[in-house]
Amino acid sequence: MTPGELHADELLAARTLALDLGAWAAEETRSHRVTSISTKADPADLVTELDRSIELRVREQVLARFPGHAFVGEEYGGAAVPGHPTWYLDPVDGTTNLANGIPWTAFSLALAIDDRPLVGVVADPWHGAVFDAVAGQGARRNGDVLRVEAGASTGRSSLGGGVVGSELAGHRAWPGMRELAHRLTDAYCTLRVMGSGTLTLLGPAAGRGTGAIIHRFSPIDHLAATLIAHEAGAVVLGQDGRSTLFPAGGGVLVAAPAAAEELYGTWKAALLAVEVTA
Structure with a gap:
């Protein structure tokens, strides 16, 4: 060994x-x-x-x-x-x-x-x-x-009628969080901020919501949840859109398979909007 x-x-x-x-x-x-x-x-x-x-x-x-x-x-x-x-x-x-x-x-x-x-x-x-x-x-x-619920599309949006979790950066909104909230609103999806990044990332696997986005990955807070979510069948992506359970930098996304692509696109668009206005 x-x-x-x-x-x-x-x-x-x-x-x-x-x-x-x-x-x-x-x-x-x-x-x-x-x-x-x-x-x-x-x-x-x-x-x-x-x-x-x-x-x-x-x-x-x-x-x-x-x-x-x-x-x-x-x-x-x-x-x-x-x-x-x-x-x-x-x-x-x-x-x-x-x-x-x-x-x-x-x-x-x-x-x-x-x-x-x-x-x-x-x-x-x-x-x-x-x-x-x-x-x-x-x-x-x-x-x-x-096992994570695969999720089902409701109308044209896989996020419609769903709930996506996120967390603050300490007690502040992270850059792009407001933009993410607006874009989820346009998709008829509700953003929730509950106060535990661990439970937020675990949410889709536990049957609590459609997806989750954390702005900065930390193995102390998030690694157990990303492993459990992945092993339960959820999609786990880094901020670069690649599959990873331990991002080297940036944030992390967990989602039901049917919603992962649209949610990642929504997150990426929110971050790009911040870069354009910076």
């Missing part, structure tokens, strides 16, 4: 551990009463004691079981090691929601080697769901096989 590979038994052990940690983190999130809220980059960038305590526990468990692996977390950082297994964690994706009593957050944990995701687990505490996927082995929700 080379450094860029995992044995089947190690992959199984990684999935099992990630599922256990996801279930534990979901229960911690549901039962925890937030008592301490502080800020990071700006007054809208919040962190709670739960973000930190979950990350510390997950780091401890993962590195005890896999001491040769690298670990990168939302709260305590870390760095990927080229050619070696690296874990990416966001303990609470949607901290602003959590701090404001809005039950829409997620736990996201992924294992990858370089740009190849191998295992992904997303826990949705507020709906009692734990999603997971192993590369090439399909996706599951609470152990049941998960």
Whole structure:
């Protein structure tokens, strides 16, 4: 075995551990009463004691079981090691929601080697769901096989009557977001901003909406969701329109197959409109 590979038994052990940690983190999130809220980059960038305590526990468990692996977390950082297994964690994706009593957050944990995701687990505490996927082995929700709805065209637009999710850049609209909203409106499609990039990208695979666009990909927040969505049969594209689960730069799109082409074209047109007016 080379450094860029995992044995089947190690992959199984990684999935099992990630599922256990996801279930534990979901229960911690549901039962925890937030008592301490502080800020990071700006007054809208919040962190709670739960973000930190979950990350510390997950780091401890993962590195005890896999001491040769690298670990990168939302709260305590870390760095990927080229050619070696690296874990990416966001303990609470949607901290602003959590701090404001809005039950829409997620736990996201992924294992990858370089740009190849191998295992992904997303826990949705507020709906009692734990999603997971192993590369090439399909996706599951609470152990049941998960398959994305292909989607069907309604009239001339595959987006008509649908919902597309996106997220803010922190607390601000990202360049092109307003243009995207206008173009979706013209296609009779509704834009939703719910506050968790993880759940937004997972949406089409979970039967929650037609598609999703995140303006800047981060493996900490998004890698588990893109792997699960792909393994469930969704289309996953980088900002350049190429199929990828780990974009090297720019944003990422997830969509039901019937809507992917039109949604990507809408996104691209919105970004071009910004460039023209800049």
